[in-house]
Amino acid sequence: MRWPQGHPHDPPPGGIDLSVGSVMAVAGALAPIIFLSDWATANPGLGLAASIAVPLLVAALCGLFNGVLIALLGVQPIIATLIFFISGRGIAQVLTNGNLQTFTNPDFTWLGTGRLLGLPVQGWIALALTITIALVVRRSLYGRYLLSVGGNERAATLAGVPVARVKITTYVIAATLAGLAGMIVVAQNSASDAARIGQLMELDAIAAAVVGGAALSGGRAPIFGALLGAVFIQLMGYTLIANGISDEMTLIVTAAIIVLAVWLQRGARA
Amino acid sequence: MPDALLQMTGITKSFGGVPALADGTLSILPGEVHAIVGQNGAGKSTLITILTGVYRRDGGTVRWQGREVDLRSPREAQAAGIATIYQELTLVPQRTVIENIVLGYEPKTRLGMTDWRAAEARTRAVLGRFGIDIDPHRPLGSYPTAIQQLVAIGRAAAMEAKLLIMDEPTSSLDEREVQVLFGVIRQLKAQGTSILYVSHFLDEIFELCDGVTTLRDGRTVGAARIADLSRLDLIAAMLGRSAEDIRSVGMTELSGQSRAEGGAVVLEASGIATGRRLRKLDLTLRAGEIVGLAGLLGSGRTEAARAIFGMDRLTAGTVRLADQPAAITSPRAAIAAGMAFLSEDRKTEGIIPDLSVCENLTLALLPRLARMGIVDQKRERRIVEGFIAALGIKAAHMDQPIRQLSGGNQQKVLLGRWLAIEPRLLILDEPTRGVDVGAKREIQAIIKAKVKEGCAVLLISSEFEELIEGAHDIVVMQEGRSVTRLSNPGVTEDRLIHAMAAGAPA
Numbered sequence: 001m002r003w004p005q006g007h008p009h010d011p012p013p014g015g016i017d018l019s020v021g022s023v024m025a026v027a028g029a030l031a032p033i034i035f036l037s038d039w040a041t042a043n044p045g046l047g048l049a050a051s052i053a054v055p056l057l058v059a060a061l062c063g064l065f066n067g068v069l070i071a072l073l074g075v076q077p078i079i080a081t082l083i084f085f086i087s088g089r090g091i092a093q094v095l096t097n098g099n100l101q102t103f104t105n106p107d108f109t110w111l112g113t114g115r116l117l118g119l120p121v122q123g124w125i126a127l128a129l130t131i132t133i134a135l136v137v138r139r140s141l142y143g144r145y146l147l148s149v150g151g152n153e154r155a156a157t158l159a160g161v162p163v164a165r166v167k168i169t170t171y172v173i174a175a176t177l178a179g180l181a182g183m184i185v186v187a188q189n190s191a192s193d194a195a196r197i198g199q200l201m202e203l204d205a206i207a208a209a210v211v212g213g214a215a216l217s218g219g220r221a222p223i224f225g226a227l228l229g230a231v232f233i234q235l236m237g238y239t240l241i242a243n244g245i246s247d248e249m250t251l252i253v254t255a256a257i258i259v260l261a262v263w264l265q266r267g268a269r270a
Numbered sequence: 271m272p273d274a275l276l277q278m279t280g281i282t283k284s285f286g287g288v289p290a291l292a293d294g295t296l297s298i299l300p301g302e303v304h305a306i307v308g309q310n311g312a313g314k315s316t317l318i319t320i321l322t323g324v325y326r327r328d329g330g331t332v333r334w335q336g337r338e339v340d341l342r343s344p345r346e347a348q349a350a351g352i353a354t355i356y357q358e359l360t361l362v363p364q365r366t367v368i369e370n371i372v373l374g375y376e377p378k379t380r381l382g383m384t385d386w387r388a389a390e391a392r393t394r395a396v397l398g399r400f401g402i403d404i405d406p407h408r409p410l411g412s413y414p415t416a417i418q419q420l421v422a423i424g425r426a427a428a429m430e431a432k433l434l435i436m437d438e439p440t441s442s443l444d445e446r447e448v449q450v451l452f453g454v455i456r457q458l459k460a461q462g463t464s465i466l467y468v469s470h471f472l473d474e475i476f477e478l479c480d481g482v483t484t485l486r487d488g489r490t491v492g493a494a495r496i497a498d499l500s501r502l503d504l505i506a507a508m509l510g511r512s513a514e515d516i517r518s519v520g521m522t523e524l525s526g527q528s529r530a531e532g533g534a535v536v537l538e539a540s541g542i543a544t545g546r547r548l549r550k551l552d553l554t555l556r557a558g559e560i561v562g563l564a565g566l567l568g569s570g571r572t573e574a575a576r577a578i579f580g581m582d583r584l585t586a587g588t589v590r591l592a593d594q595p596a597a598i599t600s601p602r603a604a605i606a607a608g609m610a611f612l613s614e615d616r617k618t619e620g621i622i623p624d625l626s627v628c629e630n631l632t633l634a635l636l637p638r639l640a641r642m643g644i645v646d647q648k649r650e651r652r653i654v655e656g657f658i659a660a661l662g663i664k665a666a667h668m669d670q671p672i673r674q675l676s677g678g679n680q681q682k683v684l685l686g687r688w689l690a691i692e693p694r695l696l697i698l699d700e701p702t703r704g705v706d707v708g709a710k711r712e713i714q715a716i717i718k719a720k721v722k723e724g725c726a727v728l729l730i731s732s733e734f735e736e737l738i739e740g741a742h743d744i745v746v747m748q749e750g751r752s753v754t755r756l757s758n759p760g761v762t763e764d765r766l767i768h769a770m771a772a773g774a775p776a
Contacts, residue, residue: 139647141640148633151622158581158619159633159687160605 018081020205022088023062023175024182024198027055029092031183032101032192035108048107052183059179060172062088067168085202092194102191112187122184126227129177134223146170207254208233211261233257273336275300275464276321276433281330283316288666290316292488294330298433298481303455303465305475305496308485308508309678309706314468317485318435321466322354323347335432353431355422355439363411363418368393370410371425396424400454416447423454427463434458435466438704440474452478470704472501486510508707533557535592536695536726539578542587548573549750550587553728555695560717560727562741565770570750571730572614575697578728579611580604591695605634610688614699614730616677620684623673627665628654630672631683635690657686662712678709685713689720696720699730714740734763746770 031051034040040047062084069080114121137143145166148156157163178198186192212222212229233254240250274297281294291313298304308314319325321332323341332339334350341347344354361370368389377388393406402420410418419439426434436455440448455465455478467479475482476496484492484507492507533556542551548570555561563571576582578589580598589598594607601611613619622630631654632639639650654668661682665675672680681701688696698717702710714736721727731737737744744756746769754769 139644141636141643141645144629144633144636144645147625147629148622151624152618154619155622156633158579158601158611158613160602160637161633162602 016078016081016206017066017171017174018078018202019062019066019084019088019175020178021198021201022084022086022092023059023178024185024201025089025092025194026062026095026182027059027179028182028186028192028197029095029101029194030055030058031108031186032103032105033095035105036101036103044107048105051108052111055183056176056179059182060176062179063172063175064168066175067171070171071164071167089194089199092197096192096194098194100191100193104190109187109190112184112189122188125180125184130223130227137223142166142169204230204233207258210258229261273300274298274333275335277331277333278317278321279331279333281317281320281332282328283320283325284328289488291320291327293490294320294485294488295490295493296321296483297493298464298466300432300464301459301462302480303459303467303478305467305469305479305482306485307469307472307475307482307504309676309708312485312508312706313488314485316488318354318437318466318468321347322352322435348429348431351430351432352435353426353429353433354435354437355419355426356437361410361418361422361425364409366408367397367404367406367410367413367421370421371396371406371428373425375429392428393424396428397421399427400424400457401450414447416443416450419443420451420454423451423458427458431463433464433466435468437468438470439467440469440471448474470706472504475504476501484508505707533559533724533726537578537592537728538590539574540587540590542574542577542589543585543750544573544577544582545585547750548577548582551577551747551750551752553578553745553752555726555728557694557724557726558721559743560721560729560741562737562744563728563730563747564737564744564766565747569747569770571747572699573750574747575611575699575728575730578604579609579697605691608691608694609697610634610691610693610695611697612684612688612699612701614703616680616684616704621672621680624671626669627658627663627672627675627683628668631657631668631686632690634687638691653690654686657690661686661689661716676706678705678713681705681713682709685716689716693725695726695728697728697730700732701729702731702733702736734766738763738766 034051034054035047037047040051066077066081066084069075069083070077111121116124137146145156145161148159148161149163149166153163178201181201182197185197208230209226210229211232212225212227236257237250237254240253241247245253276296276298278294278296281291281296282289283291283294294313294317296304296306296317306314306317316325320327321341323343323346326342332341334341334352339350341350341352362373365373368386371393372384372389376384377392379385390406397404397406400420400423402417402424404413404417410421413421423434423436439451443451452474455467459465467475469475479496482494482496482499482504483490484504486508487510491510535554536557537553537555539551539553543549551570551574553561553563553574563574565571573582577584578598580600580603583599584597591598591607591609596603598604598607598609604611622633625633628651632650635653636645639646639653651668657663658665658668663675663682663686664679672683675683681704685701696717701717702713705713717727717729717740729737729741731740738758738761742758744758744761744766745752746754746756746766748770756765756769
């Protein structure tokens with residue numbers, strides 16, 4: 001489960017995805033480049049569609065790269081995703097020449113700041129994705145396969161589960177959702193800062209999943225737990241800051257909560 | 271009668287309101303090898319985990335060396351002199367034998383550093399005592415399982431344990447290694463160490479143990495000297511039936527089958543090889559027939575099953591499945607072609623521990639339960655309900671995680687996983703190993719019924735009774751080759767052993 005900005009991402013089966021923040025940066029940097037281009041200003045409708053579709057596609061390709069490395073070449077997830085963790089942000093900065101890109105594009109910023117029926121659009125997106133993913137994990141063939149691969153890969157292989165395909169799909173989904181999250185951040189700020197988008201987001205995501213009760217060893221995916229974990233961590237952070245407690249203290253308190261969550265789960269598993 | 275080293279009386283323990291142990295009693299004398307037997311779910315593991323300090327008891331008393339004690343953690347139990355050799359080894363394979371022997375109890379120099387010279391001396395003393403001749407400077411993982419297990423025992427001996435608990439210590443050893451282990455156990459016993467021996471192999475218990483405690487449904491139902499018991503008495507006590515009952519129906523549920531004549535050939539393997547462990551196997555299987563695969567450990571039985579099921583790539587020979595021209599190169603393809611393979615290794619190749627009974631049972635069937643990628647859960651649950659009833663699976667409900675079930679019930683769920691795909695060919699690798707006597711008979715009865723329906727079964731088993739009573743034909747393997755095929759009726763234990771040892775029918 002990965003929850004940058006409260007957006008759900010899939011649990012790679014027993015793996016860890018360090019590339020989340022960097023993929024956010026790539027997608028986030030790419031979107032304004034497309035809709036600010038001459039072609040897009042000439043074709044605003046198509047331009048907007050492309051500025052959403054192309055970054056998502058690029059993000060998906062990053063996930064495909066991770067997935068192939070892990071599932072077909074047997075590279076350890078933490079190493080494979082480290083490649084984009086390091087290079088992704090570099091690519092994003094090269095794309096933008098390292099500059100802060102600011103823009104005004106109400107259609108695009110609607111993604112980050114718009115409201116629908118009184119609720120922020122990004123809230124609707126989070127809600128829709130949570131429900132979709134929960135349904136996928138519980139009801140679909142892919143979801144069941146995902147949990148079985150995460151829970152016991154050898155047993156899953158023997159039972160005829162297409163393990164490599166499941167893993168690759170999972171990294172593609174995770175990266176695509178990271179791309180979406182990156183675009184939402186950019187839309188919120190009306191600016192894209194390749195150096196900052198999604199920074200350390202992969203760790204927040206892991207923290208949210210752990211607080212929500214996911215097993216990092218794989219095989220358990222409490223989707224709503226992860227949502228609660230993400231909301232809880234964010235809310236707590238904002239509450240502490242709003243009460244005049246410093247950023248640094250907030251980090252320490254967050255860490256303490258993770259320790260508490262892990263400890264409580266130990267009790268529940270024994 | 272000397273005073274007991276350990277006296278556990280009236281131990282009770284419940285998990286989430288479900289009693290696992292209602293009245294556990296266990297008494298072990300100094301210097302005796304004591305067996306504890308019972309079906310899976312009888313409460314053996316619970317009693318032992320309370321003794322080792324992993325769980326706390328709800329009620330009852332534990333007296334250790336005459337004093338009432340309360341062991342609150344594995345460390346406290348170890349400090350008191352209770353050491354455990356687990357089924358899964360818990361040592362560090364990458365480190366040397368010496369490091370493993372002294373781990374956590376390293377001798378120190380005056381400067382507080384580990385005194386490696388003393389550590390080596392201690393290691394050599396222990397290994398020498400058991401007659402194990404290995405280089406203690408090499409990583410533990412470079413030695414076979416049997417040696418690693420002996421090192422684990424050596425470690426316990428070096429810690430001067432008074433009671434050594436062994437949980438299924440022979441499950442991955444071959445005959446010769448078992449004899450070495452038994453030698454070590456007898457030596458420990460001669461030195462006054464008591465041993466609590468947990469095993470499903472009754473032969474071992476009768477060969478090795480002095481006393482035995484029987485558990486059933488969470489209660490101690492008997493404690494006796496081995497010398498006063500017969501095998502049948504012990505099985506009867508475990509099952510809660512009379513010895514007469516069992517004598518009249520035979521020892522396994524596979525006995526008394528008639529062969530379906532003229533069944534169509536389902537599988538034909540000729541000259542298959544996958545490497546050093548499987549060099550040349552010929553095998554023909556017909557519908558409605560059980561063919562046993564016999565051989566000593568390491569003769570290539572499991573490798574044969576893996577090759578047929580598409581897990582290992584063939585380096586020579588062909589496997590032909592009726593109406594299936596394409597070669598089978600993956601388990602997925604094998605399943606699609608109507609094959610099923612129940613692995614001998616339930617834990618690492620069978621169960622998905624955190625998934626439910628239902629999800630585990632339908633894993634292989636799942637593609638057929640899904641339409642447009644969505645699992646038809648109504649149908650799934652109906653099918654699972656059917657199997658739970660038909661196989662007598664004991665679970666609180668089908669959504670219970672499978673890891674909470676006893677070994678026998680886990681095995682039934684896995685058998686259900688394969689029966690659900692209605693295979694033409696069912697490969698069973700040690701289907702009743704590590705399973706209690708009751709579940710064993712039930713599993714055998716299920717296999718028998720399946721064969722009657724026309725399924726072909728390839729049965730790999732180390733139990734002569736199971737093979738001789740169950741299989742129509744027995745293919746004997748030696749060093750990766752099939753050497754002979756014995757036909758029932760007429761196979762006797764002597765003939766089979768002779769064929770396994772010499773490669774020629776007696």
